Amino acid sequence: MDLSQRGQWMPASPIRRLTPLADAAKARGTQVYHLNIGQPDIPTPPEMLDAIRNFQSQVLAYGPSAGLPETRAAMAGYLQGLGWSVAARDVLVTEGGSEAILFAMIAICDPGDEIVVFEPFYTNYSGFACMCGVTLKAVETRVEDGYHLPAREVIEAVIGPRTRAILYSSPGNPTGTVFTPAEVRLLVDLAVQHDLFVIGDEAYREFAYDGLTATGVLGVAAQADALDRAILIDSISKRFSACGARIGFLVTRNEAVLDAALRFGQARLCPPTLEQYAAIAGYGLIQKYVPPMVDEYRRRRDTVMAGLRRIPGAVCAVPEGAFYVQPRLPVGDADAFAQYLLNEFALDGRTVMVAPGNGFYATPGKGKEEIRIAYVLKEDDLLVAMDLLVHAVDVWNARRPA
Numbered sequence: 001m002d003l004s005q006r007g008q009w010m011p012a013s014p015i016r017r018l019t020p021l022a023d024a025a026k027a028r029g030t031q032v033y034h035l036n037i038g039q040p041d042i043p044t045p046p047e048m049l050d051a052i053r054n055f056q057s058q059v060l061a062y063g064p065s066a067g068l069p070e071t072r073a074a075m076a077g078y079l080q081g082l083g084w085s086v087a088a089r090d091v092l093v094t095e096g097g098s099e100a101i102l103f104a105m106i107a108i109c110d111p112g113d114e115i116v117v118f119e120p121f122y123t124n125y126s127g128f129a130c131m132c133g134v135t136l137k138a139v140e141t142r143v144e145d146g147y148h149l150p151a152r153e154v155i156e157a158v159i160g161p162r163t164r165a166i167l168y169s170s171p172g173n174p175t176g177t178v179f180t181p182a183e184v185r186l187l188v189d190l191a192v193q194h195d196l197f198v199i200g201d202e203a204y205r206e207f208a209y210d211g212l213t214a215t216g217v218l219g220v221a222a223q224a225d226a227l228d229r230a231i232l233i234d235s236i237s238k239r240f241s242a243c244g245a246r247i248g249f250l251v252t253r254n255e256a257v258l259d260a261a262l263r264f265g266q267a268r269l270c271p272p273t274l275e276q277y278a279a280i281a282g283y284g285l286i287q288k289y290v291p292p293m294v295d296e297y298r299r300r301r302d303t304v305m306a307g308l309r310r311i312p313g314a315v316c317a318v319p320e321g322a323f324y325v326q327p328r329l330p331v332g333d334a335d336a337f338a339q340y341l342l343n344e345f346a347l348d349g350r351t352v353m354v355a356p357g358n359g360f361y362a363t364p365g366k367g368k369e370e371i372r373i374a375y376v377l378k379e380d381d382l383l384v385a386m387d388l389l390v391h392a393v394d395v396w397n398a399r400r401p402a
């Protein structure tokens with residue numbers, strides 16, 4: 001019996017695709033340093049875990065499809081604190097930012113519609129687009145430009161009659177790029193001019209380094225009198241090192257979009273209840289918890305950059321935010337190199353796992369020489385992992401035909 005086309009087309013996650021190879025390496029006794037997945041090692045705030053432990057009800061019941069009123073209020077309060085006019089009714093609690101992306105896409109797109117993205121982009125946008133029958137129209141950004149946006153005309157060139165939205169992440173995964181206020185304004189202006197939605201994925205909002213601040217889509221859309229076009233994707237996964245909680249948010253002042261997203265939400269009944277209490281506790285801790293964590297990631301970024309600078313021929317933009325870097329390495333085929341790291345390479349019984357960069361592109365053939373590194377390990381481990389990577393590039397290049 002045949003699968004559906006979507007079942008056949010659905011791409012495997014490039015972040016997880018090589019996991020069987022990593023498992024095999026571990027079974028051979030090799031220690032694998034995971035730089036492939038954005039799973040932070042920083043402890044979740046104990047107060048959030050306590051909120052789960054202290055849950056009192058006798059029944060773990062279904063909650064409201066839009067999320068518990070207290071969770072929506074906590075999220076709205078947090079966004080108000082950033083200066084944006086958001087009420088609890090504008091917030092839909094979702095199963096991670098992932099579901100918020102899916103609901104946003106499916107609420108505004110029909111099969112065959114198009115969404116503009118910037119390559120390289122968060123790889124799961126491809127998966128959600130596949131689920132929704134949406135085509136991603138990719139605009140290239142280049143490592144040499146720090147993965148910042150190209151000129152307005154370049155973006156406009158991919159906008160067509162089926163385009164429904166512009167979707168971007170800033171601070172960006174996998175680029176680490178923080179779009180400037182002018183860049184976010186450009187995207188909002190394009191949305192206005194071409195009658196589109198603009199979906200800002202701000203899962204890494206606080207992760208901005210060197211004095212930068214991420215510019216929020218809601219603030220810019222308000223200035224441009226375009227709030228009805230703006231959809232914010234948010235998540236507690238990274239902010240509170242709580243990826244397994246599966247709590248995210250879709251926020252919009254567009255009532256029709258929110259209503260459609262809610263109806264999709266009713267089909268999955270409700271987001272997780274216990275973890276919403278953890279999220280509420282988390283939003284009371286931002287000032288205490290987040291700045292030291294962001295400092296820690298900044299130090300890790302510097303460690304990774306120091307390692308990458310030791311690889312002759314590597315081209316890399318210094319990440320301005322999030323906790324990823326997408327360098328171009330002089331390895332020819334980075335996918336084959338990533339597999340080699342797990343299949344063959346080991347130094348003192350250790351190797352490193354990275355995500356091949358091509359999975360962050362929609363255009364076939366692009367990102368072939370790139371890898372994505374998630375700097376989510378403690379600094380001591382990162383130092384070892386970067387030593388391994390530097391050494392592996394040498395060995396790989398010595399072996400491969402010129």
Ligand SMILES: Cc1ncc(COP(=O)(O)O)c(C=O)c1O
Nearest residue numbers: 096097098122169173203235237
């Ligand atoms: C840019 C971006 N958006 C959304 C997500 C989804 O996160 P979650 O579903 O854990 O909230 C991620 C996860 O890595 C991400 O990097």
